Amino acid sequence: MAPTIIPFGPQHPVLPEPLHLKITTRDEIVTEVVPQLGFVHRGLEKLADLKDYNQLVQVVERVCGICSCIHALTYAQAIEALMQVEVPQRAHLLRVIWSELHRIHSHLLWLGLLADAFGFESLFMQCWRIREKIMDVLEATAGNRVIISVNVVGGVRRDLTKEQCQWVLDVLKDVEKEFLALEKVFINDYSVEKRTRGIGVLPKEKAYELGACGPTLRGSGVAQDLRQTGYSGYGQLDFEPVVEQDGDSYARCKVRFREVLQSIDLVRQAISKLPEGGEVRVKVKGNPEGEIISRSEQPRGELLYYIKASGTKKLDRLRIRTPTFANIPPLLTMLPGEDLANVPVIVLSIDPCISCTER
Amino acid sequence: MLHMTPTILKNFFSKSATRLYPVKKREPFDNVRGELDIRIEDCIFCSSCRIKCPAACIEVDKKNKIWQIDPYICVYCGICVDHCPTKCLYFKGDYRAPVAEKAMKIEQKREETQSK
Numbered sequence: 096m097a098p099t100i101i102p103f104g105p106q107h108p109v110l111p112e113p114l115h116l117k118i119t120t121r122d123e124i125v126t127e128v129v130p131q132l133g134f135v136h137r138g139l140e141k142l143a144d145l146k147d148y149n150q151l152v153q154v155v156e157r158v159c160g161i162c163s164c165i166h167a168l169t170y171a172q173a174i175e176a177l178m179q180v181e182v183p184q185r186a187h188l189l190r191v192i193w194s195e196l197h198r199i200h201s202h203l204l205w206l207g208l209l210a211d212a213f214g215f216e217s218l219f220m221q222c223w224r225i226r227e228k229i230m231d232v233l234e235a236t237a238g239n240r241v242i243i244s245v246n247v248v249g250g251v252r253r254d255l256t257k258e259q260c261q262w263v264l265d266v267l268k269d270v271e272k273e274f275l276a277l278e279k280v281f282i283n284d285y286s287v288e289k290r291t292r293g294i295g296v297l298p299k300e301k302a303y304e305l306g307a308c309g310p311t312l313r314g315s316g317v318a319q320d321l322r323q324t325g326y327s328g329y330g331q332l333d334f335e336p337v338v339e340q341d342g343d344s345y346a347r348c349k350v351r352f353r354e355v356l357q358s359i360d361l362v363r364q365a366i367s368k369l370p371e372g373g374e375v376r377v378k379v380k381g382n383p384e385g386e387i388i389s390r391s392e393q394p395r396g397e398l399l400y401y402i403k404a405s406g407t408k409k410l411d412r413l414r415i416r417t418p419t420f421a422n423i424p425p426l427l428t429m430l431p432g433e434d435l436a437n438v439p440v441i442v443l444s445i446d447p448c449i450s451c452t453e454r
Numbered sequence: 455m456l457h458m459t460p461t462i463l464k465n466f467f468s469k470s471a472t473r474l475y476p477v478k479k480r481e482p483f484d485n486v487r488g489e490l491d492i493r494i495e496d497c498i499f500c501s502s503c504r505i506k507c508p509a510a511c512i513e514v515d516k517k518n519k520i521w522q523i524d525p526y527i528c529v530y531c532g533i534c535v536d537h538c539p540t541k542c543l544y545f546k547g548d549y550r551a552p553v554a555e556k557a558m559k560i561e562q563k564r565e566e567t568q569s570k
């Protein structure tokens with residue numbers, strides 16, 4: 096049969112974000128994929144010219160809703176490094192707590208969406224039901240549900256009391272219990288395996304070569320996690336990157352599943368290591384000057400900020416590279432050879448976040 | 455499907471995970487950033503909130519003693535509350551109520567001080 100060209104997106108039921116793939120198929124088998132981006136460019140980097148560097152925290156938080164806290168953290172730690180600001184220990188650990196809570200809710204959201212993508216509606220609802228508890232924790236501890244605005248240059252704006260810490264631990268215990276009840280479903284269930292095992296394979300060498308990052312990379316057997324560099328409070332915590340060897344959608348799902356449990360553990364560790372009392376925010380005076388690159392691990396992978404400042408209130412240049420951008424080339428190599436019906440699941444398996452890619 | 459069955463069965467006999475909003479409302483948590491409000495009597499019209507606001511949604515008119523905000527541009531970050539010297543800005547626990555008319559969204563809230 097002659098090749099057929101099928102447009103996937105920019106509006107597609109599997110993900111509400113505008114990614115367009117021009118898929119060439121032959122007998123329903125994908126032979127070539129050409130991506131097209133640029134539907135939701137908002138010019139957030141340009142705002143660096145217009146807002147002062149403190150206000151930019153709120154701007155970068157809006158690059159991506161789901162991992163907003165980590166964007167602000169990466170930005171804040173870059174500016175702090177430029178200005179040689181020493182952030183209090185307690186603030187570092189609080190940043191870790193909120194970042195990990197973000198990771199948990201992001202992964203739960205993704206696991207739900209994956210279930211939805213292969214038509215397992217009740218599993219989808221169950222994941223989001225658990226996620227709601229994390230959203231409540233964020234709202235009660237930080238003030239907002241998603242974009243929590245706790246990070247500022249120089250520390251964090253909120254502190255956790257002893258009772259709040261205990262309450263967070265109690266909620267996490269609940270979350271863990273309910274989440275483990277889903278383990279068998281995600282790991283052993285026939286329908287989940289049928290739709291994900293052996294689908295969208297990304298071999299280890301390819302993953303490394305193409306610069307995949309985050310769970311996409313770790314699902315292919317490369318043990319690389321930016322948190323290991325020990326930025327913020329991660330240096331004080333004990334953890335190993337979660338790795339799976341198979342490199343298929345199933346492996347990526349397993350990585351994310353296990354990372355939720357890892358994050359719960361990291362929050363516990365961080366709470367147990369919180370130093371007594373003390374400041375969580377230091378006063379910052381002056382303006383940043385110089386060039387810096389700041390990196391962190393987002394739920395989707397490695398996030399990179401480049402900042403150039405020349406000692407004025409406004410930055411010269413802010414450049415953001417988000418994980419999905421790095422994961423698009425690997426996605427394009429996963430797709431050829433697959434059945435057209437598997438395309439939505441494979442696209443979803445890299446956890447694409449298109450609005451943050453285009454900023 | 456088999457592995458999901460216990461969870462599904464349990465859900466049949468446990469209470470619903472969602473509330474019947476708006477009949478049943480959850481009490482807001484403490485210190486939640488709901489609707490931004492001002493105790494206008496305490497405001498000294500210093501403009502710090504206007505300068506610090508990242509969304510540039512506040513306008514302060516010192517001469518006529520008018521403080522106004524576009525609540526539809528406000529991103530509820532609370533920076534203005536942090537910087538207000540007289541602590542006259544505060545958040546209500548409840549979220550801003552939805553409005554029926556879209557035109558309302560561009561309208562600005564206007565409050566005037568009582569003349570002494």
Ligand code: SF4
Nearest residue numbers: 497498500501503538
């Ligand atoms: S910072 Fe406070 S006192 Fe100053 S203008 Fe704003 S609301 Fe009024």
Ligand code: SF4
Nearest residue numbers: 507528529531532534
């Ligand atoms: S909450 Fe944030 S966006 Fe809203 S008025 Fe205050 S500073 Fe501006």
